[in-house]
Amino acid sequence: MGPLHIAPTVKTPEIVFQAEDQRLVLSGRSIPENAVDFYRPILDWAQGIPEDFKLTVQVQLEYFNTSSSKCLLDLFKRLEQSQSLEVQWYFDADDEDMLEAGEDYDHIVNVPFKFVEIDPEA
Amino acid sequence: MSSDSDSCCLMISIDKRTVFPALKTRWMGLASFDAHPSTANLDALLEHLEEVVVQRMEDRRVFRAVIECVQNLERHADPDRRAQLNLMGRSCCGEPRFKIRSVNAIRKNEIQQVEQWIRQYGTLQEMTVTSMKDGEIDWRSLYRQCLDSVDRTPRGGAGLGWVSLAKTAIRAPHIRIIHASDGPKLFFSVEVACTP
Numbered sequence: 129m130g131p132l133h134i135a136p137t138v139k140t141p142e143i144v145f146q147a148e149d150q151r152l153v154l155s156g157r158s159i160p161e162n163a164v165d166f167y168r169p170i171l172d173w174a175q176g177i178p179e180d181f182k183l184t185v186q187v188q189l190e191y192f193n194t195s196s197s198k199c200l201l202d203l204f205k206r207l208e209q210s211q212s213l214e215v216q217w218y219f220d221a222d223d224e225d226m227l228e229a230g231e232d233y234d235h236i237v238n239v240p241f242k243f244v245e246i247d248p249e250a
Numbered sequence: 251m252s253s254d255s256d257s258c259c260l261m262i263s264i265d266k267r268t269v270f271p272a273l274k275t276r277w278m279g280l281a282s283f284d285a286h287p288s289t290a291n292l293d294a295l296l297e298h299l300e301e302v303v304v305q306r307m308e309d310r311r312v313f314r315a316v317i318e319c320v321q322n323l324e325r326h327a328d329p330d331r332r333a334q335l336n337l338m339g340r341s342c343c344g345e346p347r348f349k350i351r352s353v354n355a356i357r358k359n360e361i362q363q364v365e366q367w368i369r370q371y372g373t374l375q376e377m378t379v380t381s382m383k384d385g386e387i388d389w390r391s392l393y394r395q396c397l398d399s400v401d402r403t404p405r406g407g408a409g410l411g412w413v414s415l416a417k418t419a420i421r422a423p424h425i426r427i428i429h430a431s432d433g434p435k436l437f438f439s440v441e442v443a444c445t446p
Contacts, residue, residue, distance in 0.1 A: 138293075159317050161289065161324050191310065193317055194410040201397060224445050225311055225418060228390070236398045 129181070132173050140166055141189060145173070152185045158192040158200075167199035174206045182212040187230070197229070204237040215241045220248045261285055274340060277349060281337040287327040287354060296320050299337060303348075309444040311418055312348045318411045319350045322438065326364070327354035331433075342443075347420065351439040356427070361434055368425055371412055389417040415440050 129145075132152070136142035141156040160166045177183060185207065192200065207213050217230035227243065234241040261284040281302050285291045296317065303313045319335065327333045333354035340347050356364050374392060396410045416422045423440040 159321070161321060191314060191317060193321055194414045195321075197397060197414075198410065222445065223310055225314065232390070232394050232397060235394060 129176050129178070130173065132170070134169070143170055150181070150183050152183060153188065154186070155188040157190050158196040160193075160196065163193065163195035163199045167196070167203065171199070171202055171206055174203055177207065177210060179209055179211055181210055183207065183210055184214050184216060186216045186218065188218040189226075192229075201233065201236065204233055204239055208238055213239055215239055216244050217241055218244045218246055221245050222248060275342070277338040277340045279336060280339050280348075283333075283335040285332060287323045287329055287333040289324060292320050292324050295335065302337065307346075307444070311445050312442050315348075315350055315415055315418065315440060315442045318415055319352055319438065319440065322411060323352055323354055326356070326360070326436065328357045331355035345443060347441060347443050349439065349441045351437075353428070353435050353437050355432075356434050356436050358433070361427075364436060365427065368427065371425060374413060389413060389422075393417045418442060 129147075131147065132143060132145035134140070134143040136156045139157065139159050139161075141154050141158045144153050145151070146153065158166075185204075187200075204215065215230075215233070217227075217233075219226040219230060230241060230243055261282075263279075263282045281299055283291075283295045285295075299316050299320070300313060303316060304310070316337065323333050323335065331354075333352065335350070335352040338349045338351070340349075374396075393410070393413050396413050412423060412425065420441040420443055423438060425439075426437050428435045428437050
């Protein structure tokens with residue numbers, strides 16, 4: 129499985145695969161006008177993950193638009209095949225909508241979700 | 251005022267005060283946009299609105315709605331004709347409420363498609379009435395259905411944006427086509443409160 133690093137922009141998140149701790153991290157904001165184009169290389173990368181690979185996906189997004197929400201679902205569904213996968217969904221303690229967004233994915237895909245509350249004052 | 255063919259003209263009016271003035275019970279204009287809906291103009295608008303909404307408020311719900319409304323213009327407005335977007339605020343029982351309203355020209359070859367989207371949106375509203383939850387329309391269940399549907403537009407949304415806005419809005423967004431003298435336009439209005 130190859131390395132993955134996509135630098136952040138004002139409209140797109142930073143995406144990094146940290147091979148040493150088998151962690152895929154998405155952070156920042158995801159509001160590209162064309163989310164399908166942006167997420168294509170990530171989905172292609174995810175296609176190459178072996179079923180027995182242990183992977184943690186950390187989602188630390190502050191904003192994402194609806195076209196990104198479809199692409200995130202595609203990513204989770206692609207990773208659903210992995211036998212040892214966990215999604216860690218970060219949300220600010222006062223951001224109920226972001227928590228609900230994670231719960232919606234948890235409801236749809238067959239992947240364990242762990243919700244990690246961030247103290248915005250910390 | 252520039253002519254309609256002047257695509258370089260960008261008119262953004264922003265309430266620059268460092269704190270929101272005490273919101274009155276009637277709607278007050280906080281920001282307005284009147285320009286061609288090019289990517290550059292809409293990026294500038296989003297940047298200004300972030301300054302207005304996010305930097306003065308900790309709550310993210312209103313800016314999320316702003317993002318969707320601005321991106322609706324980017325996706326669907328006729329790029330050759332001016333579009334308008336207004337952000338308004340008012341106080342309702344002491345709580346701030348915000349309204350985002352946009353008007354954009356529709357490309358002639360997309361009128362039927364937009365009419366179809368509005369019909370679909372109406373059908374979705376009717377569907378939700380049959381799944382009332384605690385006396386309220388269950389937009390969240392509908393959102394999950396739309397999110398998990400196989401349908402999507404080339405840009406990814408599959409009409410999810412309107413449902414997403416409806417999920418967090420005070421009431422379902424108001425969407426209709428206006429048959430103006432200079433051609434058909436899409437009117438969109440949504441009212442949002444901060445996270446309870």
